[in-house]
Amino acid sequence: MLNSWSTALVGNPNTGKTSLFNSLTRSYAYVGNWTGVTVEKKVGMLRNHAAQLIDLPGIYSLQPMSRDEGVAVHYLLHDQPNVILNVVDASQLERNLFLTIQLLEYGAPTLIALNMNDVAEGRGIYIKSELLGSRLGVPVYKVNARRDQGIPALLDDLTPDGMLAKPPSTFRLDYGECVEAAIQRLEALLPAIAHIPSRWLALQYLENNNTIHEWVQQYAEIEPAVERLYEETEQHLQAAGTALHLPQHIRTVRTAYIKQIVAESLSHTAPAKPNLTDRIDNIVTNRWLGIPIFIAVMYFMFKVTFEWIGSPLSDLLDGFFGGAFTDWTSSLLDTVGASAFTHALIQEGIIAGVGGVLVFVPQIFILFLFISFVEDSGYMARVTIVMDRLMEAVGLNGKAFIPFVIGFGCSVPGIMAARTIEQPRERLVTTLLVPFMSCSARLSVYALFAGVFFEQHQAFVVLSLYLLGIVLTLILAKVFSLSFMKEEQTVFVVELPPYRMPQWRTLFRSTWEKGKGFVRKAGTFILGGSVLIWLLSYAGPDGFGVAMNESYLAKLGGVLAPLFVPLGFGTWQAGAALVTGFMAKEIVVSTMNIIYHAPDAAMLEAQIAHAFTPLTAYAFCAFVLLYVPCLATVGIIRREVASWKWTLFSMSYALVVAYLVALLIRFGGMLLGFA
Amino acid sequence: MTSHIQSPCTCKSLGHLKPGEAAYITSLARLSSAVSHRLLDLGVTIGTLVKVKRCSLLGGPLMLEANGQLFGLRKVEATLIEVDVC
Numbered sequence: 226m227l228n229s230w231s232t233a234l235v236g237n238p239n240t241g242k243t244s245l246f247n248s249l250t251r252s253y254a255y256v257g258n259w260t261g262v263t264v265e266k267k268v269g270m271l272r273n274h275a276a277q278l279i280d281l282p283g284i285y286s287l288q289p290m291s292r293d294e295g296v297a298v299h300y301l302l303h304d305q306p307n308v309i310l311n312v313v314d315a316s317q318l319e320r321n322l323f324l325t326i327q328l329l330e331y332g333a334p335t336l337i338a339l340n341m342n343d344v345a346e347g348r349g350i351y352i353k354s355e356l357l358g359s360r361l362g363v364p365v366y367k368v369n370a371r372r373d374q375g376i377p378a379l380l381d382d383l384t385p386d387g388m389l390a391k392p393p394s395t396f397r398l399d400y401g402e403c404v405e406a407a408i409q410r411l412e413a414l415l416p417a418i419a420h421i422p423s424r425w426l427a428l429q430y431l432e433n434n435n436t437i438h439e440w441v442q443q444y445a446e447i448e449p450a451v452e453r454l455y456e457e458t459e460q461h462l463q464a465a466g467t468a469l470h471l472p473q474h475i476r477t478v479r480t481a482y483i484k485q486i487v488a489e490s491l492s493h494t495a496p497a498k499p500n501l502t503d504r505i506d507n508i509v510t511n512r513w514l515g516i517p518i519f520i521a522v523m524y525f526m527f528k529v530t531f532e533w534i535g536s537p538l539s540d541l542l543d544g545f546f547g548g549a550f551t552d553w554t555s556s557l558l559d560t561v562g563a564s565a566f567t568h569a570l571i572q573e574g575i576i577a578g579v580g581g582v583l584v585f586v587p588q589i590f591i592l593f594l595f596i597s598f599v600e601d602s603g604y605m606a607r608v609t610i611v612m613d614r615l616m617e618a619v620g621l622n623g624k625a626f627i628p629f630v631i632g633f634g635c636s637v638p639g640i641m642a643a644r645t646i647e648q649p650r651e652r653l654v655t656t657l658l659v660p661f662m663s664c665s666a667r668l669s670v671y672a673l674f675a676g677v678f679f680e681q682h683q684a685f686v687v688l689s690l691y692l693l694g695i696v697l698t699l700i701l702a703k704v705f706s707l708s709f710m711k712e713e714q715t716v717f718v719v720e721l722p723p724y725r726m727p728q729w730r731t732l733f734r735s736t737w738e739k740g741k742g743f744v745r746k747a748g749t750f751i752l753g754g755s756v757l758i759w760l761l762s763y764a765g766p767d768g769f770g771v772a773m774n775e776s777y778l779a780k781l782g783g784v785l786a787p788l789f790v791p792l793g794f795g796t797w798q799a800g801a802a803l804v805t806g807f808m809a810k811e812i813v814v815s816t817m818n819i820i821y822h823a824p825d826a827a828m829l830e831a832q833i834a835h836a837f838t839p840l841t842a843y844a845f846c847a848f849v850l851l852y853v854p855c856l857a858t859v860g861i862i863r864r865e866v867a868s869w870k871w872t873l874f875s876m877s878y879a880l881v882v883a884y885l886v887a888l889l890i891r892f893g894g895m896l897l898g899f900a
Numbered sequence: 901m902t903s904h905i906q907s908p909c910t911c912k913s914l915g916h917l918k919p920g921e922a923a924y925i926t927s928l929a930r931l932s933s934a935v936s937h938r939l940l941d942l943g944v945t946i947g948t949l950v951k952v953k954r955c956s957l958l959g960g961p962l963m964l965e966a967n968g969q970l971f972g973l974r975k976v977e978a979t980l981i982e983v984d985v986c
Contacts, residue, residue, distance in 0.1 A: 285941035290934065317969055320943035348968055476940070502970070512957045610972040614960030617974070623961065647934060717961065717977070718938035721970035 230276040230385045231304075235297065235328060236312030237321050238283030239722040241340045244370035245312055246280050247731055249380065275384035279306065285320075287327045288434050290716075292644040292652075298436045301331060305420040308388050309335045310379075315345035315352050315367075318491065322483045323476075327429075329361065329396035332422040334388050337365040338379060344723060349494040357490040362396050371728050400428075400478050403465070407431065407458040414447055414454070431455065433472045502603075502723045509604065515611035522604075524688065526595045532684050535588035536672070542587065546580035547827070566769075570759060578755025578815035581829075582669060582747050585811065589665040590740045593634050597735045601727035605630065609719050619699045620706025622646060622715050625655040629698065632662030633691070634739055636858040639664075640865055647716045654705045656865055657875050660854035661694045661701070666810040670849045673814055677830045678839040686843070690850055697851070697882065746809055746857075754812050758805055759819050773820065792848065792887045793841035803848070809855050840894040844887040851883035914950060915962070915979030922951035923983035930980040943967050950983065 236242045250269030267280040281300060282293040289295040300306075311328050313321045328335055339354055358365035364382065368375035381387060399405065411427035418426065429437045430451070441448055459471045468474035509518050529535070551572060558568055599605050605627055613623025624646050632639030639659040646652040663671075671687050679686040761778040765771035773779060774797075782801030789795040789803075798820045806813035821832035837845065853876045854862065863872040917923060925948050928936045944950065944966045953970065954963040961972045 288937070290937060317943070317967065319967065320941075320969070506954070506963070506970075510954060510956075510963060512955065512960075515956070606972075610956065610961050610963060613972070613974065614956055614958050617960075623972070647938075716932070716934045716938060717972070717974045718935060718942065719961075719972040720942060721963065721972060723970075 230307050231279055232271070232276050232308040232310050232383055233279045233281055233300065233306035234310050234312065235281050235324070236283060237285055237314060237317070237324060239720060240283070240312045240314040240317075240321065241370045242280070242283055242312050243735075244728060244731055245338060245340060245368065246278065247728075247734055248368075248370050248373050248376050249383075250278050271380060271383060273380050273384065275380075276307070278310070284324065286324055287429060288432065289436060291647045295436065298434070302418070302421070302436065302440065306333055307385070308383065309333045310383070311335055311337050313337055313339050313365075314341045315339050316341050316348060316350060318345075318350075318352065319483055319487050322487070323479060325361065326396075326398065326479050326483070329363065329394055330398075330422070330425045330428060332394060332425060333420075334391060335363045335394055336379070336382065337361070337363055338368045338370075338375075339365055340368055340370050342367055343369060347500065351492045351494065353490045353492070357486065360486040360489065362394055364391070371725075397424075398478060398482055400475060401467070403458060403461045403467075404431065404471075404474065407454055410454055411451065414451055415441070416444055416447070428475070431458065431471050432475050500723070505724050506607070506721075510607050510610060515607075516615075519608055519611055522599070523691075524684075526592070527688055527691070528684050530588050530591045530595070535591045536683075538587035539584045539672070543580075543584045546576060546584060550580070551576060569763065570756070573819060574755050574759030574763075575752065577818040578758065578812075579747055579752050581814050581818040582751050582811045583744075585665070585669040585672065586740075586744060586747075588668060588672065589634075590736060592665055592668075593739045594732060594736045596631060596634050597732050597739070598727055599630070600627075601725070601731060601735070603722045603724045606719055606721050610721070613717060615699070616702075617715075617717075619702040621654065621702050622648075622651050622717050624717065624719065625651065628655055628659050629662050629695075632659040632664060635664050635666070635742065636660045636662070636854060637742070637861045638739060640858070640861050643865070650709065651715060653866055653871065654702060656862060657705065657871070657878075658698045658702055660858055660862075660875070660879065661698045661851065663691045663694045663850050664810070666855065667850055669811045669814045671846050673817070673829070674833070674837070674842045674846050677833050678837070678842045690846055693847060693886070694850055697886070701878075701882070746811075750809050751812060751815060754805060754808050755815050755819065758801075758812075758816050762819055778820065791891070792844055792884070793891045794837065794845045794848075796836060798836065799845065803852065806849065807853055807856060809857065810849060813849055840891060840899045843894070844890040847890055848883045848887040851886055852880050853883075854879060910985050912983055912985055913979050914952075914964075914981040914983045915975050915977075917952045917983070917985070919952050919954055921985065922949055923985040924949050925981060926984050927982040930982075931977060935977050939973075942969060942971055944971075 234242060234246055246267070246269060249271055251272055269278045269280070270276075271278055279300075281297045284294045284297045287298050287301070289298050309328055309331070311325050313325060325337065337358070339352060339357075342352070345352065352367075354365040354367050366375055366379045366382075368379060370376075382391075400408070408424060408427045408431070411430060412423040415423060415426050415430070417423060426437065430441065441451055455471065462468045462471065462474050468477060508514060511518075554571060554576065555568075558571065563571075599608075608630070609623035609626050612626045616623050616625055625643070627645070628639045628643040631642050636659050639662060640656050643652050643655045643659065646655060668687070671690055672683075675683045675686045758778065761781065762773055762776045763769060763771075765776040765780070767775060778801045779797045781804065782797030782799070785800035785804065786795045786797045789799055798817065801820065802813045802816040805816045817833065818829055821829055833842075853859075859872060859876060862875050863869065866872065911926065912923065914923065914925070925944070925946050928939065928946060931939075939945065948966050951965045952962055953965050955975075956962070959975045961974050962978050964971055964973055964978075
C-alpha cells in the first residue's frame, strides 16, 4: 500500500510548486511519461517515505487550453490520486481558489499548502489560514517552500494514516435551481467512472470542459441527449436573464462564493515598501533598454560558459583524460595482459570517443545553470514581452522564445517547452525551428574548432554561430507562417511573476535534471557509437587492423565526401563524422578523435589544423549547426507533432538549409578574401 | 437608458491608456474567446481595475497590472478591451 499511495501536486503556474516539490521530496524518484501524452511526469518520494508525490504541470483551471494543461485533466480523469495537495499563492488568493473549488468538487481528500505568504505580507495581505480551512472544509497549511517553513507539519499529515484519519471532503456549492436540476439529470445519464464523483463530471461537462466533452463523444448513444440537456439549461438561464451561457453562470456562482470567503479570511494592512519587481522592471523591460539588456545577458552567459569558467574546467578534464587517465588504464591493461585489440579498443575507441565528449560536461552544466537561473528568477517571462514584437513580425508568439532559449541547452526539452503555446500551428512552427537553436552538444563541435582556428575570438565566433541559427529561425518562421499559418489567431497573455532570487537547491536540482541526460548519453549512446565507429575504422575490406584510409569508415565517408567538396570539407573524415553525428551531434567530436587517433584535444587540434582552413572550419560548424536534428530530437519531434510527414519535413528542410548556408559562407568568405 | 447618475467616467479602450493610468474593464466582448479565457485565468474580467505599467517600442505588448498581478498583453488585443477611466 505504501508505494502505490500517491499524492498529486496541483496548483496555478508560478505559485512555487517546484520549490514545494523540492522541499517535500529528496529527489526525483524517476521521470517518466504520462500515459497517452508525452509530457514528462515527475515523481518523487516524500522525505518521510510515506508516499509518492506526482508533480503535475501548473494549471489555472481544469479547462485545458494548452497541451500542458491537458495533462493535468487527463491525469485526474484516468488515474486516481489518493490525495491532492493544492498549492495556493497567498498573494493571489482569489484567482487561485477557482482551481481549488474544482479540485474540491473532484472529491479526493485534499490538503492546501498556502505558499508565498511573504509576498502577500509584503503587499499588506494577511490570511487567517484556519478560517480559510474551515470554510473550505479542508486543512490549510501555511508554508514557505523556499525556507522549508511549515514543511514538517505538512509532511506528517501527508502519510496514508494521517490522511485516512481526516473526514472526507463534503464540499458542495449550490449552483441554483435550474443548474442543479440539470446536474441531477446529467449524473443519471453520464456513464460512471469508478473514482470520480458523477457530480464533478456533470459540472465539468456543463462548464464546457473540452476533455470531458471529448470523453462523452465516445458514447454515441447518450451524446445527443446530453447535448440537448446542455442547450436547454443554457436557454433557461438566458431566458431568466441569469447569464449569457453556462460556463459564465458557473463562474459567477463560484466568484460570489470565493469573494465571500476571501473577505472573511483576509486582513489588510499598509504595504511594506515599494517593491523590488517594479524597480527591476523599470530597467530590464524599458522600451529602449530591453533588447540590448537581453543581448548583454546572453553575451555574459556565453562569456562565462566558454571563456571564464567553462573552458578552463574543460581543459583540466581534458588533461586528465588524455594524460593521467590514459596512462593509468594503459598500465592496468598491461598488468592484466590485455590483447593489442583490447588495448586499441579501450584507448583509441572508448577513451577517445567518450572522453572527448565528457570534457564538455562543465560547459554544458554552466549553460544549464544559467538557463535555470533565468527561468526561476522571473526574467524569462519578461523576455517574452521584450521579444514579442520581433516574434510577432515573423508570425510567431513571444512565448516561443522560451522554447528557443531552452533549445540552447538541448532541443529535446526546448521542444517540450513549446507545449505552453496554445495555438497548434504556432506550436508546430516553433517545434520545427527549435533545432536551429544551437544546443550544448553542438557546442562541443564549435569549441573544438574555435579552439583551433579562432583562439583569440572564441566567444565571438561561437556567438556568431548562435546568431546565425537565430537569424535563420526568424526568416524561416516568416516563411512558414506565411505558407501554412494564415488563418490562426494567436494568443499572447503572459503572467509576469514577481522577481525572486532563485534558490540554490532548486537551481542545482533543475540543472542536474537537464544536464544528466548529457552525461547519460555519454555512457550509453556515445559509448556504443564510439565502439562502433572505432570498429568501422579498425576493420576494412581487407580484414582487421587495416590502415585508417582503408577502413570501412573511410569507405563510408568517401562515398559522401564528393557531396561536400563544394563546401570545402570534402574529406572522408568530415563525411564520416557528419554521418555518425546524426546519432548525437557530439559524436562528430568523438568520431574525429577516433579518426585522427588523437588521445587528447591538443593532438586532435593539431590534426584538424591540417585538414581545415579557418573558412572551411566555420562552414563546417555552420553545417553541423543546421543539418538534420539529432536522433533524440527527431524522436521528440515525431512524438510532439504526431506526424511522420512533418518529422521528415523537419529533417529534409534542415539539410537543404545547412547545405545552402555552408555554400554561401564558403563562397561569400572567398569573395571577401578569406582563404 | 442610464439608470445611474451622471458619472465622471469616460469610455475608452485599454490600448489607448498611457503608462500609469488605470481603468475598470467594461467589455471584453470583442476579444477572441482564447484571449478572454486566458485573461479570466488571471482573474481579469469585467469590473477588474487594470493599470498600464509600461508600453513597448513599435506597438509591442503592454505590461499591465490587475489585482497585484503583472501580465503582458498585445496592444492589438488591449485595444479591443473597453474600459471606464475614473
